[in-house]
Amino acid sequence: MRLHRLAVTAFGPFGGTQTIDFDALSAAGLFLLHGPTGAGKTSVLDAVCYALYGGVPGARQTSGPARLRSDHADPGTRTEVVLDLTVGGRRLEVTRQPEQRRPKKRGTGLTTDKAQSWLREYDAATGTWKALSRSHQEIGEELAQLLGMSREQFCQVVLLPQGEFARFLRAGAEDRARLLGRLFDTHRFAAVEQHLAELRTAAQHRVRGGDERLLVLGQRMRQAAGGGPGPGGTPLDGLAPGDPGLAGAVLEWAALARSTARERRDIAAAALRAAQEAHAAAGRRLEEARELDRRRRRYAAARQRAAALAAGEEEHRRDRARLERARAAEVVAPVLDARERAEDERRRTALAEEAARGLLPAADAQAPAERLAGLERAVRRELGTLEAARQAEERATRLTAELARLESESGADEELLREADEWLADWETTRDAHQRRVEAAAEAASQAERLARRLDTLRRKLAAARHRDALTAEESGARAELTETHERALAAKQEWLDVRARRLDGIAAELAAELSDGAPCMVCGSPEHPEPARPGARHVDRRAEEAALDRHREAEEAHRRAERRLDSLRERLTAAAAEAGETSAAELADEAAALETEHTAARRTAAGAADARAAFDRLLREHDSRRTARQDAGRRAAARTSTREALLREHTELARQVARARGTAPSVAHRAAELEHRAALLAAAAEAAGAAETAARRLKDADARLADAVWRAGFDTPRAAAGARLAELEQRALQHRLDEWQAEEAAVAAELADPELADAAELPPDRLTGAETALKEAVARLNAASAAHAEADRRCAELDGLSADALADARRLAPLREEYDRVARLAGLAAGTSTENEHRMRLESYVLAARLEQVAAAAGARLAYMSGGRYTLVHSDARGPGRGRSGLGLHVIDAWTGRERDTATLSGGETFFASLALALGLADVVTEEAGGLRLDTLFIDEGFGSLDDQTLDEVLDVLDSLRERDRSVGIVSHVPDLRQRVPVQLEVVKTRTGSAVRHRGPAAG
Structure with a gap:
């Protein structure tokens, strides 16, 4: 690069x-x-x-x-x-x-x-x-x-800080490890160490948890066994999680406890069988005693029942005689019931005949039934001749009502025509008035809408104007505050610069105050200080400069806050001014008030628009309705004239027919009703007279049959037969008492005749009490033996289950213990704590030692050149003092003496050579590590x-x-x-x- x-x-x-x-x-x-x-x-x-x-x-x-x-x-x-x-x-x-x-x-x-x-x-x-x-x-x-390279590697390689490498030469193993780990990124190896330690801890926890579970199972087996197998204690005494042989001791104790529990169970089973046999014998003896007691009590009860039967013998005979007479009266009962029904029918028909004849005229009241029937037929014939006259009378009545209706309709139509003519005469004037009212309301609604939009805009401008005026006043105060904070910030900055300049002028004296004899100067590196600088009169220390700087920063922050506040106010003021314009708030308020008044008036006028339109629509509908009604009334009047003439002619002819048919009656209907009523009375009287004659004949026949049935049943009179009758439920109850008496009499006789019962009655009554006491004692012994056997059986089952759990846990624990031994060995090797790690060198230290060996090799060649072949840097893997790391040692070989010594013994100049060589060597290794x-x-x-x-x-x-x-x-x-x-x-x-x-x-x- x-x-x-x-x-x-x-x-x-x-x-x-x-x-x-x-x-x-x-x-x-x-x-x-x-x-x-x-x-x-x-x-x-x-x-x-x-x-x-x-x-x-x-x-x-x-x-x-x-x-x-x-x-x-x-x-x-x-x-x-x-x-x-x-x-x-x-x-x-x-x-x-x-x-x-x-x-x-x-x-x-x-x-x-x-x-x-x-x-x-x-x-x-x-x-x-x-x-x-x-x-x-x-x-x-x-x-x-x-x-x-990372940023840290780049800064370490491109900029070689000699001071740091001088400290590196004199540093201990831990400090060197931190620097090398940061440069060569060996933290992943430290992570491997940590991961192995965590795996060891986790495996240890799993093994310890398994041991604790085995101990818990052992204690539970001790509780299940009811204590130890003997006075000498158990193999579990003194064991703790992690002890060797823990699983074997628990399994050994489990086998011993199971064997002891089974022996105890066998003993309890034998005791249970003996108790069961004794209980069965006591039960048999109790049953025999109870059977004898039952026989004795049965014989005594039979004697008491025989005495009760003897006392009720007379009542039994009376019940039997009463039942026999009731059964004889049952033969007479149907005939007696028939005679009573005939008597009731005769009495009822006689009353009906008397009532029907009382409604007839005196001349017809005593006539026989055949005479009454003939009179009814004559009235019916006369009634048939009035049917046509009655229909004519009904038609005449309907015609009278129709003529009256036509007259009423004629008067109503004439009134309707008069009102319609009067209303239609003012139609044009009324329509124009309503039309003008609708148009005025519509115009007012449009004006109110326009005024509302103008009023809304004006209100927003008024609010913005008021906000603008308030922000203007606030902005003036913010500008004054900004000016004040700016002046304070400039003054604080000038003060800080002056203080800083005064300190820099005397910085040499400040550095000289920290010098000590023999210690290298932090500026030039020399251990000699012949003329250290002295502070002047205007010199200030670091605290004064920092205090001035703090005041400058506080003033700058206050100035920035004032700037932000003023910026915010100006933005809001600009927005408010843009919306409000240049008009003052007072002028906008006056204009808004005037517009509000005008808008209110327009709204009031526009509020009647719907009512005006609805009234106009109703007026149009009424006009159409009145014109239609006027035309319909004219058509109805023309049709009504011809209809009235036809109805009058038909009504005159029907009136003549009705007058001839009604005679002296008010109407044909009244005459027909009179005849219909007389015919009904005659028919009812004839029917009632015939029914009375038939009922009298039936009563006479019933009296003859009743007298014959009473004589045959053995009764003197029908009254005696009726008195002997009993209801069916009463008869069944009487028969049930007789049957119970007979059954009880037979049962008592059988009981008293039984020789076993008679013999048992002679025995003493206290034998049952002794048998019950013996059974209670046998039951108590059986319950105790059964509980002991159940407890022994439960202990065996519980010990079997716990033993199976202990065996399963021991089998699961074996591979976990092997895994723990393997992981613990690896973790100890990686952490340098294992005896197999001779140099006590951690995994990360091992990797760092390899990197340091490369650095020492590269630096050694440069140091030999710089020292004229005298010094050479070498890597040492010797163990550090105490518990320190090994593998991170640096030694220098002095060719003049042939001896190897620690880099901490180098002089100041020698240390510079060595640290420069080390920095250059480290740069070479890091760049090679980064890809060359x-x-x-x-x-x-x-x-x-x-x-x-x-x-x-x-x-x-x-x-x-x-x-x-x-x-x-x-x-x-x-x-x-x-x-x-x-x-x-x-x-x-x-x-x-x-x-x-x-x-x-x-x-x-």
């Missing part, structure tokens, strides 16, 4: 645009980069790193994009870095602009520009630049692939102040040798002698308006 040109604008301490021509600096092969502290030497290298990686090295990256921008830059100038370089055989130009705030192009205030990046490639065939990408991600991926990328531009930072003139010449010769094959080396140093020895220089000069770069030497001219 070769750098050609770097252009920075508003970056870091550079307020304007500064261009660095690396081609001109590299022409001599060796150039010097120098300048006062804080001028911006490091910012040059930061710009290169930012162009390639989009970020600056180390802790400066955490400051954010805002700190990349120069405080000296003009607000309108964008921060930008442009780098022209050749990498991987391609000439590229990278341009980056970080995110930054700038003044708005329109209005006031600030706006934020997003970060931007450009990548171009030079086409040698056409001599032009070709755009490749504007994507941050694509540019980063492209450059990372070409460079092959050639670095044609290198920078070496500080450490030259500790060298004498001869050693400095030798170092410069070594650095000059790096120029082979067009490689250029830049030295970053404050040493004045280097300005005389290195003719080509890049000087960084700082001023109050920002830093600048100057090229000096042959290439500058």
